[in-house]
Amino acid sequence: MKRTILIAALFILSTLTQTFASDPPEAAPAAPPVVVPIDKDGVQRVEIVGGDYFFKPAHIVVKVNVPVELIVRKETLIVPHNIVIKAPEAGIKVNESLSRDPKTISFTPTKTGKYPMYCDQKLLFFASHREKGMEGLLEVVE
Numbered sequence: 001m002k003r004t005i006l007i008a009a010l011f012i013l014s015t016l017t018q019t020f021a022s023d024p025p026e027a028a029p030a031a032p033p034v035v036v037p038i039d040k041d042g043v044q045r046v047e048i049v050g051g052d053y054f055f056k057p058a059h060i061v062v063k064v065n066v067p068v069e070l071i072v073r074k075e076t077l078i079v080p081h082n083i084v085i086k087a088p089e090a091g092i093k094v095n096e097s098l099s100r101d102p103k104t105i106s107f108t109p110t111k112t113g114k115y116p117m118y119c120d121q122k123l124l125f126f127a128s129h130r131e132k133g134m135e136g137l138l139e140v141v142e
C-alpha cells in the first residue's frame with residue numbers, strides 16, 4: 001500500500017514538473033502586428049487569448065486617446081495565467097487573472113509608445129511564464 005502511494009506521488013510530481021518546468025516550444029515566426037480598428041461606437045476592441053506560454057495576438061497596435069477594450073481569456077484549464085501591462089505614465093494599469101470565460105479590460109492610452117504585456121505567474125523556483133515566452137507588446141500610435 002505504501003509503495004502504491006509512493007509511486008502515485010512520484011508520478012504526480014513528475015507530471016507537474018514536466019508541465020510547469022518544461023522549456024517552451026520552439027518559437028514560431030513572429031506574426032505581423034494586429035492593428036485594432038475603431039468600432040462605430042468609438043472603441044478599439046480586440047480579443048487576446050493566453051495559452052501555454054503565449055498570447056495571441058502577441059503584438060497589438062492601438063491609437064492614442066481612443067478607448068480600448070481588451071477581451072481576454074485563456075485556453076488552458078489548469079495552469080493559471082494573467083495579463084499585466086504596467087504603463088501608468090500612459091494611463092494603462094492592467095493586472096487581470098485570465099479564465100476560460102472572457103473578461104473585458106477597459107482603458108484609454110494617453111501616451112504613444114511600446115508597452116510590454118506579459119504573464120507574471122510562476123511556480124515555486126521555476127521560470128516565470130514571462131521568462132518562458134508569455135510576453136507580447138501593446139503599441140500605442142498617433
